């Protein structure tokens with residue numbers, strides 16, 4: 001139930017032109033350059049642990065997952081897997097397009113070495129989970145919609161009751177209903193003690209799900225440790241990169257915050273979300289949705305939502321800087337009672353910030369509607385309703401006011417002389 005990478009390295013031969021591969025074979029002359037995609041990767045995901053991988057595009061995350069899953073071999077080093085592995089990477093890549101859904105499930109069972117009763121149980125369980133009709137299952141999978149294809153592929157990949165799960169942002173499988181069902185399956189396996197290696201660009205998900213994480217940079221592990229420390233270091237790096245890009249390319253600077261959209265598009269594909277964010281309203285003594293506040297004013301926030309499902313859900317929101325840094329975020333599942341919202345229809349949540357300690361600057365709001373696990377985003381609106389804060393009372397500077405106490409002590413000359421080092 002664990003997975004271990006020992007000094008793993010992966011290099012690819014890169015050919016300028018496709019025909020160079022042939023010339024190399026014929027002439028026995030090197031016609032390629034070597035690209036090192038991963039090097040010196042050495043860590044273990046412990047039994048029952050959920051381990052996150054973060055890193056920018058091209059850093060080597062997918063290469064590492066594929067090596068972990070055994071779909072590609074490392075150039076050096078090796079991987080040890082103890083337990084049944086399900087890799088939720090390139091779902092359906094092994095399907096035979098001309099064969100039926102049924103037959104593809106039988107092939108998958110055979111690949112896992114299952115026969116007779118065990119094969120029948122695997123096929124039944126996958127088919128039941130996929131919710132595909134008997135008629136669809138008898139058709140060749142090449143006639144499936146992409147959603148149907150992914151549903152069957154996910155169902156087949158997880159039907160072996162895996163002990164180790166390797167997940168590459170495969171959480172958006174099919175429509176909203178199936179996305180939730182597949183996520184619940186992953187969380188269920190985790191709760192039963194499965195070991196999970198999880199890669200995502202969604203740092204909220206990595207933070208919520210993983211105990212430890214690694215940041216991969218240019219094919220090497222840059223940081224490895226408790227998730228919060230690793231993700232924070234990665235965010236700081238990304239921020240530096242972003243500021244660098246902004247300073248180098250003034251034409252790509254953020255738009256004037258006032259021009260930002262009032263409501264961002266839903267995060268999730270598949271039409272209307274099951275719970276929709278409607279609006280955010282702020283209130284101070286001066287009025288509703290004021291474009292400018294004063295530091296230490298009382299501020300109330302009201303978030304209105306519409307649920308089209310009776311399923312419980314959570315709401316998170318944050319105060320954000322224009323460069324997307326969160327100043328403060330909270331969520332209903334982080335309340336002491338962690339109570340989810342339920343019921344079809346309109347919901348309004350209110351949060352009061354007595355004497356909000358923001359200092360002068362520009363801020364915005366981001367709102368996320370989450371499922372009952374507090375993990376999957378159902379709807380969101382990021383960087384909405386820009387507002388300014390003006391600090392008229394304090395001289396201190398920065399983003400937020402921090403309570404602090406000064407103290408000083410006079411150090412007498414005699415005492416300080418006593419502390420001086422003596423030379424022999």
Ligand SMILES: Nc1ncnc2c1ncn2[C@@H]1O[C@H](COP(=O)(O)OP(=O)(O)OP(=O)(O)O)[C@@H](O)[C@H]1O
Nearest residue numbers: 012014035037055056057058059060061062063064
């Ligand atoms: N088959 C291949 N041949 C040559 N180079 C490859 C091959 N596969 C991956 N690479 C290179 O290896 C590096 C790591 O790629 P990888 O797909 O692992 O990155 P990643 O971190 O998963 O990126 P992303 O976040 O964009 O998915 C990249 O530079 C990529 O171009």
